[in-house]
Amino acid sequence: MIRCWETSDPHYNCYHDEEWGRPVRDERGLYERLTLEGFQSGLSWLTILRKRDAFRAAFSDFDPDAVARFGPKDVERLLGDASIVRHRGKIEAAIANAHATLLLREQGTPLDELMWSVAVRRRRAPRSSADWAATTPESTALSKRLRAAGFRFVGPTTVYAAMQACGIVNDHLATCWVRRAVEAERASVLTDPLS
Secondary structure: OOOOOOOOOHHHHHHHHHHHOOOOOOOOOOOOHHHHHHHHHOHHHHHHHHOHHHHHHOOOHHHHOOOOOOOHHHHHHHHOOOOOOOHHHHHHHHHHHHHHHHHHHHHOOOOOHHHHOOOOOOOOOOHHHHOOOHHHHHHHHHHHHHHHHHOOOOOOHHHHHHHHHOOOOOOOOOOOOOOHHHHHHHHHHHHOOOO
């Protein structure tokens, strides 16, 4: 079984096989991926993956409506929570991004529409990890649009990682055993924009 990356960690393998690159269209799921990718900045993804359940508990299961109600006491609570990454800027960004998510919804361009507006329908499958880009013109454009909407910790690299995670782009290697399944799932989402 060929995967995009080799690891003996079962959580990482499960994430690769069952989640990475598979389309995420719901607001909560997209907000979660953006938040976790923001927290990952400067750290290993495995660190974030191992703390994911703790992040979900700390951030009200990434419900943007609930997180938008967080105040200064919640920031202090989260800074004291050793089960997550304790970084004031990233915690405050997660709260600001919840507010921005609600504002997008109110303004009639929900987060899923904004993020999926840059979806890459088809492109050549990467042959090796050397073919993976850190940023793309699409991630740069989306980063600018997210920042203009009030999002923080959403630079082009973080945004591209979220695009990969959410299936907005399929970066599974050409030889990866799940690439075709992911591409089929993406095709159905791109054909039916309401799914």
